[in-house]
Amino acid sequence: MLWPDGRRLSPAHTSAGQARTGTAHPHTRRAALVHPNPFAGDGADPPRAPPPLPDHLVEEILVRVASPADLVRASAACDSFRRLVAAASFLRRYRSLHPPLLLGILTARRFLPAEARHPNALTAHALVRAADFSLAYLPPCQRTGWIYCDARDGRVLLIRYEERAGGHILPELAVCDPLTRGCTPLPTIPESLVASVLGPARGEHIGNFIAFFVPAAD
Known part of the structure; x- marks a missing residue:
């Protein structure tokens, strides 16, 4: 081997260069340096969950x-x-x-849901599919049948006129839930008050009778 200037390398230089650039001895193992994992726990307790909101x-x-x-x-x-x-x-x-959603109009005999283009139309028709506004689950009436008077908080107020003993035609009221088909009759006008309700000018029929829900006080 020669130096860059043309001189010949001595055996000492050649052996030293081979020692520096040669491969490692086959029986020599290179030790791997293992770095500690910063995410590994050191045996401490895991972090606690945050307390629940009150x-x-x-x-x-x-x-x-x-x-x-x-x-x-x-x-x-x-x-x-x-x-x-x-x-x-x-x-x-x-x-x-949050004011109640306008889902439709309740007439004396039926419920008219909000139609397309109204923002609550989908909710209104979902209510129609789930509820029963036909009142078919109520007992039949002998005279005019049940009619709607008022609605509030998912309940409807119904009225019908039935003939009492003595020929008096008086109203009967009931509160119903169209979703559950549940119905609760309200107490009727007691016999002791029939005369004051009818009056001499009304004969056997009650006069103008209006029934409605009263909002519950806070």
Whole structure:
């Protein structure tokens, strides 16, 4: 081997160069340097989960859910949510912040749901499919049948006129839930008050009789 200037390399230089550039001895093993994993635990306890939100903060979140359908879905998430949403105080506050949706018009005999292009049309027709506004689940009437008087908070007020003993035609009232098909008759006018209700000028029929719901006080 030669230097760049043409001189010949001595054997000492050649052996030293081979020692520096040669391969490692076959019996020599290279030690791998293992770095510690910064993400591996050192035996300490895992981080604790954050504490649950107190009920009054959860209520502040739920009361701001604009859609009643979304509120129902949220209440189904866990028992604590359902308990908060079902409370009477929460429902009163929710109704004060979110006016009821206009789903249709209730006439004396039927419910007319909101039609297409109305923002609540889909919800209105879902109500029609789930509820029974035909009143077919009520006992039959001998005279005029049941008619709608008022509606509030998912309940409807019904009225019918039936003949009492003595030939008096007096109204009977009932509160029904079209979704559950449940119905609760209201107490009738007691016999002791029939004369004051009819009066001498009205004969056997009651005069103008208007029934309606009164909002519950907070």
